[in-house]
Amino acid sequence: QLQFDESGGGLVQPGESLTLSCAVSGFPMDYYAIGWFRQAPGKEREGVSWLSIDDGVTYYSESVKGRFTISRDHAKNTVYLQMNDLKPEDTAVYFCATRRAPRHYYKDDVTHEHRGRGTQVTVSS
Numbered sequence: 001q002l003q004f005d006e007s008g009g010g011l012v013q014p015g016e017s018l019t020l021s022c023a024v025s026g027f028p029m030d031y032y033a034i035g036w037f038r039q040a041p042g043k044e045r046e047g048v049s050w051l052s053i054d055d056g057v058t059y060y061s062e063s064v065k066g067r068f069t070i071s072r073d074h075a076k077n078t079v080y081l082q083m084n085d086l087k088p089e090d091t092a093v094y095f096c097a098t099r100r101a102p103r104h105y106y107k108d109d110v111t112h113e114h115r116g117r118g119t120q121v122t123v124s125s
Helices: none
Strands: 003-007 010-012 018-025 033-039 046-052 058-060 068-073 078-083 092-099 119-123
Touching: 003 092, 018 033, 018 092, 018 119, 033 068, 033 078, 046 068, 046 078, 046 092, 058 068
Parallel strands: 010 119
Antiparallel strands: 003 018, 018 078, 033 046, 033 092, 046 058, 068 078, 092 119
């Protein structure tokens, strides 16, 4: 079974930056895509960003486009989420997750097969 080692969350002020990391290990490692979704209190889960392993195609939700960047270190099996210009509405638990198929196979941008335990991001002044 896949294991996720997420880190990088914390408390920051509006306008600041954070970088989340997620090191993946275990089996199966032949996932199609890896990415992040978030869960804020009282809100629905939101797919934040996905990265297709084979072709590097990325997806960003409209709420983070232009501020967040997803990347991957293949050798380390680690995916990163660089988050700039953070806003209070970015406050949530961020989960690293994997998918077995292309984006159009899923009903939404949250559905996934495996995920980590999440890391808390709090943006507050």
